[in-house]
Amino acid sequence: MTEKVRIAIDAMGGEKSPNKIIEGINISLKINKENYFMLYGRKEEIKKELKKYKEINNYCEIIDTKDYIQDDESPLTAAKRGKESSMWKSIESQIHNKSDISLSAGNTGALLVISRLILNTIPGINKPALAGLWPNKKNMNLVLDLGANIECSEKNLVDFATMGSALSKSLFDIELPKVSLLNVGLEENKGNDVLKKAFSILKNSNLKNYDFCGYIEGNQMMDGDVDVIITDGFTGNIALKTAEGTANFITSNLKKSLNKLSILLSYKKLNEFRKKLDPRKYNGAIFLGLQGPVVKSHGSTDSIGFAHSIEMCHRIVKANLIKKIKSHLIDVDVGIKQ
16 A cells, blocks of 8 residues: 655645635545645634545544734744744644645745744755746746745855756656756856856756756746756746736736637637646745755635645655755765865
């Protein structure tokens, strides 16, 4: 019998929780029954939702936590007062070996700070990164950092390349991921000093964990020619929000521009297009660089989006992501010294 992946969930985090959390678990169990869920939150509220899906009870347990982190709380406030919260307890479960991974749709800043306090960073990593899925013409790639670090050094970017390639291998089973640095041009002399130094390290190292492909520009991110795109959190977050806004603009205006007959005649293609841009498919960002895996679901996603983040958790644990990152970092340190 296959050992189940133990997922600790902050059942109170995000909009319409715990309702969407339980619905998301129900959807995920229709696809994959190899997960077991520890639900941290207000017991009576969770039990009320569980009554709608009786089968789920065989795959979960409730850990009663009266407190939870509010979406508008500052990260520091949440960290100071949140030790009895559903978010804190769901992450803390990893250090007590009660879970393999933690998942929350709650306050992003609070989740990052609390995760770092409890799990600590992997030796050799001084800045964890937020990595997310990004749709492209061929399938999808990974982009990091998406907002955890406004400023980064060249070592941070090199670490991101290592962690991102390990995640790419874990999620997509790619033997040698192609990695690029996001920049304002493709020439080696373009960009700031940090980018140039990171480029030099990645280009001249003897790493065998990924294929460094140089720079990539913003208008090439969706071409699908690379697997991992590296940037600082400031640039990455702006790119993410711009892409989300552009996708919403295109889909909403496309609906307004077509009459009923056009929609009927092009239904199949339009449906394929809609599914390609559906943000729920790409829901689930992971904090990379910690000694345990933590996945952040979008707070406003629905149950379908949350189910996708559950599937991401399963794949991360089964692929031994943290072990991959640790083994790769030894090579990175050697590569930098060389």
